[in-house]
Amino acid sequence: MRLLHMADLHLGKTVNEMNLIEDQRILLEKIVSVVEEHKIQGVILAGDIYDRSIPTKDAVVLFDDFLNEITRMGIKVYAVAGNHDSGERVAFGGEILAKQGVYIEGILKEEITTIEIGEEVVIHLLPFFKPAHVRALYPEEKIETFEDGMKVVLAHHVVDQKKKNILVTHQFVTGTNPVEQSDSEQILSIGGTDAISYKVFEDYDYVALGHIHGPQRVGRDTVRYSGSLMKYSFSEEFHHKSVTMLDIDKKIEVKTIEMKAQRDMRCIKGRLKDLIQKEIVESANAEDYLKVTLTDKEELLDPIGTLRSYYPNIMELSLEKNQRGNQGELSVSKIKEKTPMELFDDFLMVATGEIEEQRHNYMKEMLGEEVEKS
Numbered sequence: 001m002r003l004l005h006m007a008d009l010h011l012g013k014t015v016n017e018m019n020l021i022e023d024q025r026i027l028l029e030k031i032v033s034v035v036e037e038h039k040i041q042g043v044i045l046a047g048d049i050y051d052r053s054i055p056t057k058d059a060v061v062l063f064d065d066f067l068n069e070i071t072r073m074g075i076k077v078y079a080v081a082g083n084h085d086s087g088e089r090v091a092f093g094g095e096i097l098a099k100q101g102v103y104i105e106g107i108l109k110e111e112i113t114t115i116e117i118g119e120e121v122v123i124h125l126l127p128f129f130k131p132a133h134v135r136a137l138y139p140e141e142k143i144e145t146f147e148d149g150m151k152v153v154l155a156h157h158v159v160d161q162k163k164k165n166i167l168v169t170h171q172f173v174t175g176t177n178p179v180e181q182s183d184s185e186q187i188l189s190i191g192g193t194d195a196i197s198y199k200v201f202e203d204y205d206y207v208a209l210g211h212i213h214g215p216q217r218v219g220r221d222t223v224r225y226s227g228s229l230m231k232y233s234f235s236e237e238f239h240h241k242s243v244t245m246l247d248i249d250k251k252i253e254v255k256t257i258e259m260k261a262q263r264d265m266r267c268i269k270g271r272l273k274d275l276i277q278k279e280i281v282e283s284a285n286a287e288d289y290l291k292v293t294l295t296d297k298e299e300l301l302d303p304i305g306t307l308r309s310y311y312p313n314i315m316e317l318s319l320e321k322n323q324r325g326n327q328g329e330l331s332v333s334k335i336k337e338k339t340p341m342e343l344f345d346d347f348l349m350v351a352t353g354e355i356e357e358q359r360h361n362y363m364k365e366m367l368g369e370e371v372e373k374s
Contacts, residue, residue: 001121001248002039006031007046007170007210008228010084012059014051015232016315018289021058026262027229028066031243034257035075038245042117043075046210046226047082047128047170049090071100078115080127081106082170082210087127108133112157121248122160124204126153126169128211146171147196159203164248170210171196175219182213183233198223206252208244215242221254231265234291234316262287263313269293269320272303276310291316 009028013020035043050059070077079102081087091106105113105125113125134149135141141152150171159165172179172194198219201207207223213236215227226244231237242256264285268275272294275281290311294303296319304317 001041001117001246003042003044003166003246003248004031004035004038004040005044005046005208005224005226005244005246006229007208007226008048008082008213009045009063010048010051010228010232011062012051012056013232015289018313018315019058020230020232021056021062023230023261023263025062025065027259028062030259031229032066032069032073034243035070035073038257040075040245042123043070043077044123044166044168044208045077045079046168046208047080048084048210049079049082050085052084053086053089055089067102071102074101076101076115076117077103078123078125078168079104080125080168080170080210083128085128108137108153110137110156112153119163121164121166124157124159124165124167126167128170129153146194147200150196150200154200154203161203164205164252165203166206166208166246167201167204168208172211173198173201173207173209173218173223173225175217175223179212179218179225180214180216182239183235206246206248206254214239215244215256222252224254229259230261231289234265234267237266264288265290265315267291267293269295271296272300272306276306281310286311287313290314291318293318293320295320297321 009024011021011024013024031043034040049063055063067077079090081090081104085106087106089106091104094104094106097104103113103115103123103125105127108127108129115123115125117123129149131143131146131149134152135143138152138156141148143149143152174195175198198207201223205222207218209218209223209225212225213228213232215225217224224244227239227241228236229241229243231239231241241259241261243259245255245257247253247255266284266288268290269292270280275292275294288311290313292307292311292314294300294317296303300306300319304314307314307317
């Protein structure tokens with residue numbers, strides 16, 4: 001038995017006003033190729049199918065196209081809703097879809113949906129939930145945290161230990177080492193109340209997780225985040241995106257398959273005139289989504305316009321001198337305490353990002369003679 005685990009598609013996502021739907025379409029086409037090449041028998045989607053609870057028309061059409069391609073090949077799909085999804089919308093027509101081999105669970109129920117694959121493997125579908133959802137089902141239980149809720153839900157669910165059990169869920173699960181997070185993930189709560197220990201899942205041979213965008217193991221090799229298919233923030237610049245392949249026999253072997261988007265998301269830094277040099281522009285894909293930091297000290301005329309003629313997909317632009325100059329704010333009382341020279345130095349920092357060299361140049365120009373540097 002061979003399954004493919006992926007999550008956090010976030011179909012329809014927009015980053016810095018740029019719609020990523022075409023990038024996502026190309027990646028899903030690659031997934032179809034991976035399914036064919038590796039003879040995958042089932043695809044697991046561990047939540048956040050869409051980027052918002054009311055998905056865009058393009059996002060719905062794209063997911064529909066993907067499901068049509070997968071089911072046309074005779075491949076089963078096992079999916080749950082994530083915290084970005086509307087469980088009710090995602091699970092609409094669930095009984096009809098199940099007859100076509102597409103199993104989607106959107107809302108927490110007393111009985112966790114299970115699908116048997118042959119005689120040896122059982123898939124358990126557990127969509128994203130909050131503690132309040134569990135309290136509504138089990139009012140007699142004391143449930144304060146996400147881990148409390150998960151323990152109660154799993155305690156009411158019977159698992160046949162003679163079979164290989166795979167749990168599909170979308171939660172913030174932690175292990176012995178800190179989980180690598182990124183800016184594009186939605187923080188669910190504060191104070192760590194959303195964290196669930198991987199030890200809660202001891203009855204399951206593999207736990208297919210969604211929510212964290214960096215692919216990684218959690219506590220043990222068979223509790224894993226597959227991660228998102230593409231980068232959704234510049235904090236993910238150094239992520240190596242992949243999907244996870246499971247070979248299930250007497251034990252479960254885990255492999256990763258690298259996924260490369262047609263456009264990377266990366267950061268570049270330097271002077272404007274250097275960044276537009278041919279060898280720099282051609283050193284990587286100029287169509288990538290970029291965060292640009294300019295180190296120029298002088299004023300620039302329309303730097304974004306100049307850069308976009310070379311790099312059309314710039315998402316963010318900042319000036320290093322402004323970043324340094326805005327590190328601290330001066331109150332009126334502090335201004336009154338400063339000497340004229342100290343105030344002059346503050347002005348130089350805000351205007352140029354430097355003090356020593358600029359002070360020397362200004363004094364030289366005003367006095368018309370060489371001034372000793374302090």
